Amino acid sequence: xxxxxxxxxxxxxxxxxxxxxxxxxxxxxxxxxxxxxxxxxxxxxxxxxxxxxxxxxxxxxxxxxxxxxxxxxxxxxxxxxxxxxxxxxxxxxxxxxxxxxxxxxxxxxxxxxxxxxxxxxxxxxxxxxxxxxxxxxxxxxxxxxxxxxxxxxxxxxxxxxxxxxxxxxxxxxxxxxxxxxxxxxxxxxxxxxxxxxxxxxxxxxxxxxxxxxxxxxxxxxxxxxxxxxxxxxxxxxxxxxxxxxxxxxxxxxxxxxxxxxxxxxxxxxxxxxxxxxxxxxxxxxxxxxxxxxxxxxxxxxxxxxxxxxxxxxxxxxxxxxxxxxxxxxxxxxxxxxxxxxxxxxxxxxxxxxxxxxxxxxxxxxxxxxxxxxxxxxxxxxxxxxxx
Numbered sequence: 001x002x003x004x005x006x007x008x009x010x011x012x013x014x015x016x017x018x019x020x021x022x023x024x025x026x027x028x029x030x031x032x033x034x035x036x037x038x039x040x041x042x043x044x045x046x047x048x049x050x051x052x053x054x055x056x057x058x059x060x061x062x063x064x065x066x067x068x069x070x071x072x073x074x075x076x077x078x079x080x081x082x083x084x085x086x087x088x089x090x091x092x093x094x095x096x097x098x099x100x101x102x103x104x105x106x107x108x109x110x111x112x113x114x115x116x117x118x119x120x121x122x123x124x125x126x127x128x129x130x131x132x133x134x135x136x137x138x139x140x141x142x143x144x145x146x147x148x149x150x151x152x153x154x155x156x157x158x159x160x161x162x163x164x165x166x167x168x169x170x171x172x173x174x175x176x177x178x179x180x181x182x183x184x185x186x187x188x189x190x191x192x193x194x195x196x197x198x199x200x201x202x203x204x205x206x207x208x209x210x211x212x213x214x215x216x217x218x219x220x221x222x223x224x225x226x227x228x229x230x231x232x233x234x235x236x237x238x239x240x241x242x243x244x245x246x247x248x249x250x251x252x253x254x255x256x257x258x259x260x261x262x263x264x265x266x267x268x269x270x271x272x273x274x275x276x277x278x279x280x281x282x283x284x285x286x287x288x289x290x291x292x293x294x295x296x297x298x299x300x301x302x303x304x305x306x307x308x309x310x311x312x313x314x315x316x317x318x319x320x321x322x323x324x325x326x327x328x329x330x331x332x333x334x335x336x337x338x339x340x341x342x343x344x345x346x347x348x349x350x351x352x353x354x355x356x357x358x359x360x361x362x363x364x365x366x367x368x369x370x371x372x373x374x375x376x377x378x379x380x381x382x383x384x385x386x387x
Contacts, residue, residue, distance in 0.1 A: 004376050006345050009055045011044055011370035016351035017070040018366040021045075022142070023077045028356045030364045032372055033067030033082055041066050041084070043123060045105070048374050050359065055374070058105055059120040064097065069139040075148030078103070079168060081129070081140040083153075094136035096129040096153050098168060126168045134158040134176075138187055141201075144194040152201060152214075154187035159203060161214060177217040179205060191234040195241035202244055202258075204231035209246055211258055223261040227252060233277045239285045239307035247275035253290050255305055265305055270298050270339055277353045283360040284385055287340075287377065291350035297343040297365045297373075301381065304337050340381055345373045 017033035028048040034041045045058040065086035073079035078101045085092050102121045129140060135156030143150040149164045151171075157179035162171045179185040190203040200220070201212040209231060211221040227248035237243035243265070247253045251271045254264035273294040281287035286306035290298050346367035356362040361377045376382075 004378055005053075006343070007048065007053055007055055007374045008345060009046060009057065009372045009374075011042075011372065013039065013042070013370055014368050015067075015366055015370045015372075016368055017067045017082070018352035018354050018364060018372070019070045019072050019080075020354045020357045020364070021077060022072045022074045022357050023148075025358050028358045028362055028374075030354060030356070030372070030374075031070055031072060031080060032366060033062065033070040033084075034370070035066040035068070037066065042120065043067075043070070043080070043082075044372075045101075046364070046372060046374075048356075048362065050362070060101060060105060061120050061122040062099075063122065064095070064125075068094065071140050071142055071151075073148040074142050074144065074146055076168075077101075079126070079148060081142070081151065083137045083139055094138070094155075096137035096140050096155075098126040098129065098164065098171065099123040100126050100168070127164075127171050129153050129160075129162055129171055134160060139189060141190055141192045143198050144192055146198065152190065152192060154190050154203060157185040157187065157205075159187065159190070159201065159212065159217075161217070175214075175217050177212055177219075179210075188231060189233050191236055191244075193236050193241075194238055195236065202234050202236070204234055204246065204248075207231060207248070209234065209244070209256070221258050221261055223256060223258075226254065226256070226264075229274075232275060235278050235280050237280050237285050237305075237307070238282050240305075243305065245278045245280060245288065247278040247290060249274040251275060251292070253278055253288075253300075255302065266302065266337070268300060270300070270342075271296065273349075276349070276351045279353050279355055279363075281355050281360055282357070286385075289353040289355070289363055289365075291353040291365055293349040295344065295346045295348060295350060295367065297346065297350050297353055297375075299340045299343070299363075299377065301338050301340050341378060343373070343375055345375075346371055 013034035013036040015034045021029040030046045032044040041062045043060045047056040065084040069083040071081040083096045137155045141152045153160045159177040161175045163174045188204045193200040209223040209226040227250045229249035231248040235245045244256045253268040255266040271292040275292045277291040279289045286303045288300045348367040348369040350367045353365045
């Protein structure tokens with residue numbers, strides 16, 4: 001099998017929730033949550049064995065309901081959050097909870113992989129993140145690089161900052177922010193910035209993107225009409241503190257410098273339908289993944305707005321010292337922004353794409369029909385970035 005060939009795993013249920021297991025930095029591991037109305041829902045723990053190009057899976061039961069969003073603790077491999085739907089008094093409500101994987105979820109499963117699927121273990125509920133006064137939970141965001149004790153949930157028009165107790169069996173709301181305005185305002189998604197000591201949050205509601213200062217829970221910027229239609233997803237550049245990517249139902253992916261929000265810095269128009277997900281590579285921020293309802297996943301090389309637009313940065317002082325260097329450098333053209341690859345292994349809407357936490361060259365994508373595909377950054381590009 002050639003090295004860049006995709007590896008495909010099929011779940012028997014529909015699914016739209018995917019995350020990399022953030023605290024696992026040795027193994028390539030992803031978590032997928034299912035959406036079944038008829039059967040108990042599941043969390044699939046997907047381990048990718050890079051050497052043998054195979055997937056090992058374990059299944060845990062999530063009996064609470066169909067999973068719309070999943071998040072992994074940055075500090076504890078066994079802890080995760082889900083946002084899920086359940087029916088209560090014939091109404092569907094969206095809830096959020098913190099769960100722990102059973103301590104022995106790995107044992108015995110490798111002898112006979114089918115066995116674990118027939119009698120899967122159940123996730124242990126640590127605590128609910130539900131505050132009925134605040135409406136339906138859309139997503140839970142863990143504090144990036146945090147100790148796994150702080151998280152934000154977005155519920156209707158509220159952003160709630162939670163503190164988890166030591167045992168994680170109780171969570172308290174430490175502060176809240178509320179969207180004010182006319183009509184039924186709702187957050188659709190959000191991203192906790194890894195910069196500024198993790199004191200900022202970006203949220204999407206309808207066509208707008210807002211920035212919040214978590215210390216005061218007040219709005220610090222607003223990009224009105226960031227997209228022509230609903231904004232679906234956001235991601236911060238991990239290496240450039242003011243840079244934010246967004247995508248939406250206008251089929252576009254936009255890159256912003258939040259210090260000047262009148263115009264995007266760059267716009268990509270490669271997808272032909274709603275764009276559900278945008279993700280920066282954690283190590284090489286010129287690599288950006290986008291997933292769309294057009295059944296395609298696109299890997300772009302956004303060099304011009306990356307932290308190293310000319311390969312390794314040379315600052316101006318060094319240049320003025322040596323004129324020869326300057327001449328030599330002129331010959332080096334900056335790499336152009338380009339689409340690296342379009343992946344078409346999916347036959348349904350691709351709801352999520354995530355980079356591995358353990359290997360910066362591997363990524364997974366998930367489509368609604370339960371197909372998970374693991375791909376690698378093409379070798380030629382990898383070596384061009386590294387060398």
